Amino acid sequence: MSEPEPATPFRERAGQALRDTFLQEALTIATTKFIGLRREAFAEFPEGEALRDRAREIKEATLQRLDHYLDLLIDNVERHGGHVHYATTSEEARRIVLDIARRTGARTAVKSKSMATEEIHLNDALEAAGVTPIETDLGEYIIQLAHERPSHIIAPAIHKTKGQVAELFARELKRETVPDPEVLTRIAREELREKFLQADLGISGANFGVADTGTIVLVTNEGNGRMVTSLPRVHVAVMGVEKVIPSMTDLAVFLAILAKSATGQKLSVYTSLVNGPRRGGELEGPEEFHLVLLDNGRIRQIAGPLREALSCLRCGACLNVCPVYRQIGGHAYGYTYPGPIGILLTAMLNGTESVKDLAHASSLCGACLEACPVRIDIPRMLIELRKDVNERRIAPWSERVVFGALGRLLQHPALYRVAARLGRLLQRPFVRGEVIRRVPLVFGDWTRTRDLPPVAARTFQERWAELERPGRR
Amino acid sequence: MTTKAEFFDRIRAEMGRTRDLAPVAPSVRPARPRERLDVLRRELSERWRENLQRFQHEFERVGGVFHRVADVGEAPEAIARIASERGLRRIVAWHAGALGVDVVAPLTAKGLEAVAAPDAEVAGDERERRRALAAAADLGVTGADLAVAETGSLVVVSGAGRPRSASLLPACHVAIFDREVLVESLVQAGLVLEAWHDGAAPPGRGASINVITGPSRTADIELTLTRGVHGPREVHAVFVEQGLASRRV
Numbered sequence: 001m002s003e004p005e006p007a008t009p010f011r012e013r014a015g016q017a018l019r020d021t022f023l024q025e026a027l028t029i030a031t032t033k034f035i036g037l038r039r040e041a042f043a044e045f046p047e048g049e050a051l052r053d054r055a056r057e058i059k060e061a062t063l064q065r066l067d068h069y070l071d072l073l074i075d076n077v078e079r080h081g082g083h084v085h086y087a088t089t090s091e092e093a094r095r096i097v098l099d100i101a102r103r104t105g106a107r108t109a110v111k112s113k114s115m116a117t118e119e120i121h122l123n124d125a126l127e128a129a130g131v132t133p134i135e136t137d138l139g140e141y142i143i144q145l146a147h148e149r150p151s152h153i154i155a156p157a158i159h160k161t162k163g164q165v166a167e168l169f170a171r172e173l174k175r176e177t178v179p180d181p182e183v184l185t186r187i188a189r190e191e192l193r194e195k196f197l198q199a200d201l202g203i204s205g206a207n208f209g210v211a212d213t214g215t216i217v218l219v220t221n222e223g224n225g226r227m228v229t230s231l232p233r234v235h236v237a238v239m240g241v242e243k244v245i246p247s248m249t250d251l252a253v254f255l256a257i258l259a260k261s262a263t264g265q266k267l268s269v270y271t272s273l274v275n276g277p278r279r280g281g282e283l284e285g286p287e288e289f290h291l292v293l294l295d296n297g298r299i300r301q302i303a304g305p306l307r308e309a310l311s312c313l314r315c316g317a318c319l320n321v322c323p324v325y326r327q328i329g330g331h332a333y334g335y336t337y338p339g340p341i342g343i344l345l346t347a348m349l350n351g352t353e354s355v356k357d358l359a360h361a362s363s364l365c366g367a368c369l370e371a372c373p374v375r376i377d378i379p380r381m382l383i384e385l386r387k388d389v390n391e392r393r394i395a396p397w398s399e400r401v402v403f404g405a406l407g408r409l410l411q412h413p414a415l416y417r418v419a420a421r422l423g424r425l426l427q428r429p430f431v432r433g434e435v436i437r438r439v440p441l442v443f444g445d446w447t448r449t450r451d452l453p454p455v456a457a458r459t460f461q462e463r464w465a466e467l468e469r470p471g472r473r
Numbered sequence: 474m475t476t477k478a479e480f481f482d483r484i485r486a487e488m489g490r491t492r493d494l495a496p497v498a499p500s501v502r503p504a505r506p507r508e509r510l511d512v513l514r515r516e517l518s519e520r521w522r523e524n525l526q527r528f529q530h531e532f533e534r535v536g537g538v539f540h541r542v543a544d545v546g547e548a549p550e551a552i553a554r555i556a557s558e559r560g561l562r563r564i565v566a567w568h569a570g571a572l573g574v575d576v577v578a579p580l581t582a583k584g585l586e587a588v589a590a591p592d593a594e595v596a597g598d599e600r601e602r603r604r605a606l607a608a609a610a611d612l613g614v615t616g617a618d619l620a621v622a623e624t625g626s627l628v629v630v631s632g633a634g635r636p637r638s639a640s641l642l643p644a645c646h647v648a649i650f651d652r653e654v655l656v657e658s659l660v661q662a663g664l665v666l667e668a669w670h671d672g673a674a675p676p677g678r679g680a681s682i683n684v685i686t687g688p689s690r691t692a693d694i695e696l697t698l699t700r701g702v703h704g705p706r707e708v709h710a711v712f713v714e715q716g717l718a719s720r721r722v
Contacts, residue, residue: 026695029696030696033696054500057497057498057499058499058500060494060495060497061497061498061499062499064488064491064494064496064497066484066488067481067484067485067488070481070484071481074477080680084477085474086474086475086476086477086479086480087475088475088479088480088483092474092475095474096474136703137693138691138693138694138702139691139693142693142694155692155693155696156693157693157694158696160694161695162694162695162697165694181694181695181697181699182697182699184694185691185694185699185701185702188702189701189702189703192703193608193703196703197604197608212502212670213670215670221689221690221691221692222689222690222691222702222703222704223641223689223702223703223704223705224702224703226637226641226681226683226703226704227641227703229681230637230638230641230681231604241484245499246499246500246502247499247500247502247667248502248663248666248667248670249500249501249502249503249663249664249667250499250500251663251666252659252660252662252663252666253500253663255659255684256659256660263692265535265686266531266535266623266624266625266686267624267626267659267684267686268686269535269685269686269687269688269689269690269704270683270684270685270686270689270704271683271684271686272681272682272683272684273666273681273682273683273684274680274681275680275681275682276680277680278679278680279632279674279678279679279680280594280633280676280677281592281593281594281632281633281634281676281677281679282631282632282633282636282637282679282680283590283591283595283600283603283604283607283636283637283638284600284604284631284636284637284638285631285637285679285680285681293480295475295480295483299483299484299487300487302484302487302488302490302491303487303488303489303490303491303492304487307491
């Protein structure tokens, strides 16, 4: 288990989010905007649909020869003078980064936005070791100052108002300011520019690792990825093993769909291709480059039920379209990765146990599958997870009993007919008008948030049997 | 600590447990990318006007400012104009060899403080000094090793005489380019990247390639689009019609 379990149960976390009126508004505005931008971007890019299929095939082909491509990537990174490290767990990944920090005498580390380093909870470990981590993506910087966690994969601070950010800057940076995004951004630029120039260590994730050339690819809009990989004397990139792709030709395919899916841009502002440490003649660039290859539950899924989730590009498109995410936002999920894909990734990193509630935080409407640039069948895997939660007896006993009984009824017509007749009798005290609003005992969970239609006076089966009777034709 | 062998043993063991996978292949890499690129460049040279038009359209869409000059002699003037209109004085530039034009002398003559990067390895303290210069500069002048019409992107390859900071630290970035570096699409840019990585890196090639699509931006506070959060607030592209005599990547 790599991530701590949230302190409060999911139902409570979701309830809290639903009562937060600002969050509700912010979520609606943000996700609606992202959906529109994505739709426009693909509308004027007819070749996009075929490229999505192509991208998925490349991911799958890479996975089928993962050892080969990783080995090639490692060879090429080392050929350029980089060092490669292998982390089986998040704990090990943290130790590797801390060792590098200690050996190089690093006091401050500037970080570009990286879900992989969020996932391994690197910042707490750095701080505990006396290295000050500084998040440099504006959204991440804001939530770091507020001691919070990201609420969206690509827009980590969408839950904050400009007023809240201004108060935060006044309190934490001692800079009084008007609540104007333009002014706030300028303050962040000044504060962080100093940090970039002084930091000893630059820490990034990796959107892609190109095996053929040993290149780490970072995609950012702000330029912090370029700073982090060019200014400090040591650069460490933490990359999930599934991020490797074969060639530059493949990279072009992914770049054509990634930003369109995430923000509706044709390309993000900066696509940075990093090939190890500074080379002779260059004025800037790190003296040392380290690549940390992260397993943390991924390798187990190569032949596991969540294999498809290894194709995820972390674009956030599935969050924006998810009717559950749109209501509760990222924090309510309780772990690093929110949204539909987040449930799968949480199960991947922390085991099925961690998603016993989250596996149900989906209406299975299929919007995520539709939006996913590489067409990951998220609903199918959510159903599998629910099955696993049930079979491994992680689900509450009441749920298991009820669904077990229902399963048997639906498989045996005779039993079903008896149950229908019995239900018609037993439901009498609970039918109000045309619906059942509340049922007793363990069944009460079902009617907590939804009504139950009563068993009909004559069921479909009974009417059908009547129609089938000879002489009625 | 996990060793490479242990790490790969686990990967291979899991790969061995997979069943019924449909055979799929990654993209076909061009066998001789440099030759393919030569052919492509010849084709593109006939369509450069359309491509330039599309580049300008897309570049302006992402917030870039497009300029066009007849020949290389006019490039420093265009830069000086950009600087004076904004009251910018301190300029850092790529080395004249990488840029295809000496901008330092004409800019200095106009009373601006212009410095060009050295085109060979320098000692650590000199690198520090140079970095401080770039950090204090108002405007950075670079070439462009590729201009992608489909996305309005400028691509810069780092190396000797081609500091990364010139397109990153100053609040205003001016890139000079010509028709030779224009391609139509991202797919073609993929071919160029293949060609650049084909065989051993030539001397002076740096470790960083950046595809730049407009000015630095963020929408992290209430989704309000704001420019220049870390990188340049403004990006200018100066197209030189008669071409540049720069050292190609």
